[in-house]
Amino acid sequence: MPTALITHPACLGHDMGEWHPERPDRLRAVLAALEDEAFFTLLREAAPLATVEQIALVHPLAYVDAILAIRPEPGELVQLDGDTAMSAGSAEAAMRAAGGAIAGVDLVMQNDARAAFVAVRPPGHHAEPARAMGFCLFNNAAIAALHARAAWGVRRVAVVDFDVHHGNGTQAIFAADADLFYGSSHQEPCYPGTGAAWEHGVAHNIVNAPLRPGSDGTAFRAAWAEQILPALDAFAPELLIVSAGFDAHKADPLAELLLETADFAWITDRLVETADRHCGGRLVSVLEGGYDLTALAASVAAHVRGLMRA
Numbered sequence: 456m457p458t459a460l461i462t463h464p465a466c467l468g469h470d471m472g473e474w475h476p477e478r479p480d481r482l483r484a485v486l487a488a489l490e491d492e493a494f495f496t497l498l499r500e501a502a503p504l505a506t507v508e509q510i511a512l513v514h515p516l517a518y519v520d521a522i523l524a525i526r527p528e529p530g531e532l533v534q535l536d537g538d539t540a541m542s543a544g545s546a547e548a549a550m551r552a553a554g555g556a557i558a559g560v561d562l563v564m565q566n567d568a569r570a571a572f573v574a575v576r577p578p579g580h581h582a583e584p585a586r587a588m589g590f591c592l593f594n595n596a597a598i599a600a601l602h603a604r605a606a607w608g609v610r611r612v613a614v615v616d617f618d619v620h621h622g623n624g625t626q627a628i629f630a631a632d633a634d635l636f637y638g639s640s641h642q643e644p645c646y647p648g649t650g651a652a653w654e655h656g657v658a659h660n661i662v663n664a665p666l667r668p669g670s671d672g673t674a675f676r677a678a679w680a681e682q683i684l685p686a687l688d689a690f691a692p693e694l695l696i697v698s699a700g701f702d703a704h705k706a707d708p709l710a711e712l713l714l715e716t717a718d719f720a721w722i723t724d725r726l727v728e729t730a731d732r733h734c735g736g737r738l739v740s741v742l743e744g745g746y747d748l749t750a751l752a753a754s755v756a757a758h759v760r761g762l763m764r765a
Contacts, residue, residue, distance in 0.1 A: 458763045459568035460489060461558050463502040463551040466575045468544020472532065475540075476709060476746040477577065477590040485574050485742065488752035489759060496763070498568055502555030502575055505598065510553055512601040513594055513628055518585040522546065522592055535587045549577055549592040556599035559739035560694070564607045570727070570738040570762040572699075574755075578743040580622030580698045581647060589620065589647055596698045596741050597628045600635065603694050610634050613692035615683065616641070617675075617722055618700020618743045619710040621650030625698065626661055633658035636690040638683040640664045640675060642703070642710045662686040668711035672718040675703065679722060687729055695730045695738045701745030701754040709746050719754045723761030738762065 467479040489497065510519045525541045527533050532540040552575035559571035579596055581589030596614045603609040613636035614629065616622045621641040626649065629635040633656075641650050643665030650663040664678035687695075701719060703712040730738040740762060745751035 456566065456569040457496055457498040458759070459498040459500055459559065459562050459571040460574060460759070461500045461502050461555045461571055462486060462574040463555065465544065465551045466502070466548045468542070469548035469577050470542045470544065471540045480748060481745065481751060482574060482576050484748040484752040485755045488756045489574070491756070494759065500558060500562070502551040502573070503558055504547070504550045505554035505557055509557055509602055510593055510598060512605060513584060513597045515585050522549065522587065539587050539590055539592070541592070545577070545592065551575060552577055552579065552595050553593045553598045556595040556739065556741045557602045559741070560599045560603045560607070563737040563739055564603065569736045571740065572759050572762055573739065573741040575742060578700070579741070580616060580618060580625050580743050581620070582624040583627050591624065594624045594628060596696050597625050599696055599739060599741065609693045611690065611692050612636070612694045612696065613638070613687055613690055614696045614698060615639070615687065615726065616698035616700070616743070617703065618698055619703040619707065619712050620646050620700070620744060621663065622698055623647045623649040626650070626654070630656040630661055633660055636660045636687065636692060638662040638687055640666060640678045640683065642666055642668055642712050645710055659686070660690065666712060669713060671713040672715055675712070675714055675718055676721060679725060684725060684729065688732070691733045693734055695726065695734050697726060697738065697740040698743045699740045699758060700743030701751050704745070704747065704750040704754055706747040706750040707745065709744070716750070716753045716757050720757040720761055723758045727761060727764065
C-alpha cells in the first residue's frame with residue numbers, strides 16, 4: 456500500500472503576518488521538498504473540511520462556533536493571544552487542518568494507505584479544549600484520535616510528539632482517559648511550561664521526557680528508547696498518530712535543542728516499527744512546528760521517506 460500525502464492550498468491562507476514564525480512559507484517549503492522524484496509514488500489527497508461535529512469531539516461546541524465566527528477582512532488580524540491570531544483565511548485553514556488529520560485516519564483504517572503524512576497548518580498540539588494558544592486553533596491530532604473512535608471503533612489510540620515544545624493541549628485532552636496515550640519529548644524549560652516527567656495521567660498513559668537546552672540527538676534517542684517507546688509498546692495502541700514537529704533541529708530559531716535531520720529519520724523508523732508491531736502498520740503523522748525553512752524541508756523529507764518504507 457502507498458503512503459499518503461494530505462494537504463490543501465487553503466492552509467496557505469492562514470497568515471498571521473510577515474513577522475510571524477508560523478507563516479505560509481513553512482508549508483510551501485514542505486511541499487516543495489515533497490515534489491522531488493523520490494516522492495513520486497505518494498498518494499496525494501486534498502484535505503477536506505472537517506465538520507463542526509467532528510471538531511466538537513474534542514472542543515466544546517461553543518468554542519468551535521466562536522473560532523469559526525472570526526472572519527477578519529482581508530489584510531486584517533484578530534489577535535487571540537500574544538502568539539496566535541486569525542486572518543481572513545484562518546477559519547478554513549483550521550477546518551482543513553483538522554479535516555486532513557481525519558482523512559489520514561480514514562485512509563489508513565480503510566486500507567487505502569499504510570501511513571499518511573498530513574501537511575497542514577495551523578498546527579494543533581497546544582490547542583486545549585476551549586483555548587487557542589501557541590499558534591494553534593484546533594487540536595488536529597486529538598481530533599483525529601477521537602474520530603478514530605467515533606467512526607472506526609478504535610479503542611486504544613496513541614499520540615506521540617517530538618516537537619520541541621510540549622503538547623499541553625493533547626495532554627490535557629488525553630490525561631483522564633486510560634485508553635488514550637500521549638508521549639512527548641520536548642525542551643524544558645521552554646514554552647508552554649508544561650510536560651514535567653512526573654505528569655503521568657490516570658493510568659501512566661502520559662509519558663513526558665523533558666530535555667535540557669543544548670541536548671543533542673544522543674539524549675533525544677535515549678529518551679525515546681528508554682522511556683517513551685517502551686511505554687508505548689506496553690500500551691499497545693490500535694492506531695498511532697504522530698505530532699510531527701521539527702523545531703528540535705539545531706538550526707531552528709525558537710528553541711535550543713541540537714537535533715540533526717538524521718535524528719528525525721531515526722525516530723520515524725522506530726515509530727514505523729512500533730506501528731507494525733501493534734497497529735497493522737497504521738500510522739498518521741500530522742505536521743506541527745519547525746521554523747527554519749531549510750531544516751524543516753530536509754527533516755520532513757527524511758520523515759516521509761521513512762513513512763514510505765512502512
